[in-house]
Amino acid sequence: MNKDDSSMPEQIGSVDAEAVGSLRIDVLTIFPEIFEPVLGSSIVGRARAAGLVDWTITDIRRFADNKHQKVDDRPFGGGPGMVMMCQPIWDAVQHVEALDERPATRIHLTPQGEPCTQRIIEELAALPRLVLLTGRYEGIDQRVIDRLEPREISIGDFVLSGGELPAMCLIDAVVRLLPGALGHEDSAGEDSFSVIARDGGPENQRLLDCPHYTRPRVWEGREVPEVLTSGDHAKVDAWRHEQRLARTEALRPDLLERES
Numbered sequence: 001m002n003k004d005d006s007s008m009p010e011q012i013g014s015v016d017a018e019a020v021g022s023l024r025i026d027v028l029t030i031f032p033e034i035f036e037p038v039l040g041s042s043i044v045g046r047a048r049a050a051g052l053v054d055w056t057i058t059d060i061r062r063f064a065d066n067k068h069q070k071v072d073d074r075p076f077g078g079g080p081g082m083v084m085m086c087q088p089i090w091d092a093v094q095h096v097e098a099l100d101e102r103p104a105t106r107i108h109l110t111p112q113g114e115p116c117t118q119r120i121i122e123e124l125a126a127l128p129r130l131v132l133l134t135g136r137y138e139g140i141d142q143r144v145i146d147r148l149e150p151r152e153i154s155i156g157d158f159v160l161s162g163g164e165l166p167a168m169c170l171i172d173a174v175v176r177l178l179p180g181a182l183g184h185e186d187s188a189g190e191d192s193f194s195v196i197a198r199d200g201g202p203e204n205q206r207l208l209d210c211p212h213y214t215r216p217r218v219w220e221g222r223e224v225p226e227v228l229t230s231g232d233h234a235k236v237d238a239w240r241h242e243q244r245l246a247r248t249e250a251l252r253p254d255l256l257e258r259e260s
């Protein structure tokens with residue numbers, strides 16, 4: 001378990017993670033226990049073991065100023081639900097930011113935020129440090145948001161019960177872009193939504209991925225497209241690019257109109 005305050009970058013083999021510019025992420029939440037099982041697995045966990053990223057998960061309740069560890073209260077003006085109070089959140093942010101001298105980019109995961117895109121993820125992956133603030137209940141008292149001035153990000157126009165899953169989505173998307181995080185170096189460049197620069201041309205569009213096939217060559221009477229078994233790599237590349245364009249035109253024409 002990676003507990004709060006255990007934030008020293010690890011030195012793995014001969015690679016000094018600090019020297020190559022590792023990413024530090026601090027998450028503030030009232031559900032700290034749900035992060036490690038997800039983040040500890042797969043690419044993100046391996047990236048941490050390799051020293052490319054480190055994170056701390058901090059329980060906002062630690063900063064409650066009352067013995068009941070209460071961090072929410074009833075909304076002024078009435079209405080259903082509860083609102084997260086200013087003081088515990090302010091104190092938690094001050095605490096985690098003091099754990100490291102690198103400047104932090106504050107991010108509040110909220111349904112009101114800017115819809116997340118791969119372009120935003122790429123921006124975040126270039127930063128040294130992220131502090132992610134996740135809300136529960138009806139949200140966070142606006143005054144502490146106004147004082148913290150975080151970047152506000154949503155993961156899409158659907159309603160979740162809190163910002164924890166969005167924070168984990170963001171961390172997964174950012175960490176897999178860190179140099180060395182993926183086994184196959186080219187994998188990230190061929191993702192759906194990644195910028196295509198084919199033949200070094202000016203094309204700067206985010207396309208959907210092409211279809212993929214593996215053995216057997218014939219399954220239940222269904223054959224793999226012949227070009228993929230031809231051994232002609234140039235033809236395979238051209239076919240894949242056509243498939244990406246055709247799929248994007250058919251399924252997501254909005255991606256072709258929007259500037260990346």
Ligand code: 9D3
Pocket residue numbers: 109110111135136137138139153154155156157158159160161162163164166
């Ligand atoms: C159902 C309550 N809504 C008002 C009628 C407001 C509301 C508050 C808090 C709705 C959802 C949430 C919890 N969601 C998040 O914190 C959240 C979120 C999301 O719900 N969808 C997409 N991205 C995000 S980022 C954070």
